[in-house]
Amino acid sequence: MTRVLVVDDEPQLVRSVVISLKARTYEVDSAPDGVTALRAAADHRPDVVLLDLGLPDMDGVDVIRQLRSRSQVPILVVSARHDSGEKVRALDAGADDYITKPFSMNELLARLGAVTRRTLGQPETAQGDTPVQTEGFTIDLLAKKARRGGENIRLTPTEWNLLEVLIRNRGRLVGQPQLLREVWGSSYRTQTNYLRVYMAHLRRKLEPDPSQPRHLITVPGMGYRFDA
Structure with missing residues (x-):
């Protein structure tokens, strides 16, 4: 309960x-x-x-x-x-x-x-997923673990959900409406400030230089992309 x-x-x-x-x-x-x-x-x-x-x-x-x-x-x-x-x-x-x-x-x-x-009730991700490794951090979606510089990084549930959508579409642009719908729900269409805030959170926690991100990329006016 x-x-x-x-x-x-x-x-x-x-x-x-x-x-x-x-x-x-x-x-x-x-x-x-x-x-x-x-x-x-x-x-x-x-x-x-x-x-x-x-x-x-x-x-x-x-x-x-x-x-x-x-x-x-x-x-x-x-x-x-x-x-x-x-x-x-x-x-x-x-x-x-x-x-x-x-x-x-x-x-x-x-x-x-x-x-x-x-x-609390999100389904398990597909079996066989392998951790995503970059030169600065590692993300294991199955284990819900993030590491940077040899240390575990704590991500909130919403940060995990946003990161998972981006990683599962790695290399492809994910539009703002799709991200809002998949992370917050179908009633969210215009709250792009949510995306801006949470992407800033993820960059501060994961990117070596959050002001010049190499992996969590903004496509102005359109959406975001994860590049491994």
Whole structure:
């Protein structure tokens, strides 16, 4: 059973979300502030975190950073902040998705289902895949392991999903719509800032010189390509 941690200081919203999730057989914990959320995440090890950014004791982006420093748990931001800069800031800190308030419960459930499918229930990759080796890093899709300079590199579930699509199409351009659809879902058509942020994450973690990538290539206005 999937365990969800709901982090929000609006009691009515939390109550509504908790009731809806439990009705769909999720296990649910809740926290009204950042400190309680971090403690609950350590104690209960949720499968997904639903996180508001406007918490009473600390900024939600700081909560994302602290969660990311110790866990790869998927983080779905649910916030009243509509500014695109806020979305990029949250994604850059390590969030996997972002929903703005007010939202419909159907949208929340769809986004939650998508992130759990991507991270908890994705099928095994085809047998016989061999690790991808470059002069700077090695990627083993089957083992979900990345190494650079002899050290293991931690990638989030969304980073893995994006990297896998690119590697399986290595040498070929993958258009932005296809990447958004395969990594985030069919309802994502215009959120190209997601791709920009996550490609920057991957380059910082893998490329010897992220400012001049040799393997994770941008084709301006079209999409991305992985060159081994």
